[in-house]
Amino acid sequence: MGKVILVTGPARSGKSEWAETLAMQSGKVVVYVATATDNLDDQEWHQRILEHQQRRPQDWVTLSVPVELSATLADAKPYTCLLVDSLGTWVANLLEQDEFTWENILVELLETVDLVAADILFVAEEVGWGVVPAYPLGRTFRDRLGSLVRQLGAISETVYLVTGGHVLNLSVLGSPLPNIKKLPE
Numbered sequence: 771m772g773k774v775i776l777v778t779g780p781a782r783s784g785k786s787e788w789a790e791t792l793a794m795q796s797g798k799v800v801v802y803v804a805t806a807t808d809n810l811d812d813q814e815w816h817q818r819i820l821e822h823q824q825r826r827p828q829d830w831v832t833l834s835v836p837v838e839l840s841a842t843l844a845d846a847k848p849y850t851c852l853l854v855d856s857l858g859t860w861v862a863n864l865l866e867q868d869e870f871t872w873e874n875i876l877v878e879l880l881e882t883v884d885l886v887a888a889d890i891l892f893v894a895e896e897v898g899w900g901v902v903p904a905y906p907l908g909r910t911f912r913d914r915l916g917s918l919v920r921q922l923g924a925i926s927e928t929v930y931l932v933t934g935g936h937v938l939n940l941s942v943l944g945s946p947l948p949n950i951k952k953l954p955e
Contacts, residue, residue, distance in 0.1 A: 772848065772889040776922050778896050779932035786855050788932050789891045790825060796851040796889055800830045803852055805860040807836050822855070836863045840878045846888035857922075858895035861915045865907065872914060880921060892926075894919045 775792060779785040793800045808819050826832070835842045839860055846852050854860075864875060883890065898916045903909045923929045924947075929940040 771884060772887050773928075774883060774922070774926045775889070775891045776894060776919070776926040776929045777891060777932060778894045778919055778923075778929070780896055780899070783932045784935065784937075785893050785895075785930075785932040786822065787825070788930060788937050789853055789855065789893045792891055793830075793851050793853045794827070798849055798851040798889060799847075800827070801846065801850050801852050801888075802826060802830050802832045803835050803839070803842055803854040804832055805836055805839070805854065805856060805863065807834065807863075836860070840875075840882040843879075843882050843886050843888075843890065846886055846890075848887035851889040851891065852886075853891045853893070855893040856895060857892055857918060858897065858915055861911060861918065865911055865914075876914075876918060876921075879918075880925070883922070883925065892922055894922070896931075 777785045777789040806819060809815050897912045903912060931938045931940050
């Protein structure tokens, strides 16, 4: 199994830039796994995607993977470093799935991560630090992403929190919670 690294933090915290730095330092062929799809009708979203694209080195391979993340990870070569940006967008892309289907997708992803020989850097938003959303879909998003981040954190070699312009290595500074279930029942 390759290294699994989780980079998490709030919006605009620099988590993507930190993950990009780690990918460059890996010494491996970097494959950027973009979970967002561009929408030219939404100029602000399009601009965000362009900013990410312009930061990336020219020799990085970019894959657009809005849904089929497990299959993409399973196909990775051992000499690659996959940078998955971001899990929040991926969860949003699957938000309309019923709970049973979502649980199966989640189990498949976590089982696949355990088998991948490539290094994987996951970028994930922290969404549960504010008020509980007043609408069901918002709560579903927050709960699904929070659970995914927690489960990935449990199997990651290193977990970083990027906030306030600083990077914290939680694997060094913190302690994992005991008895974390790695896969949902």
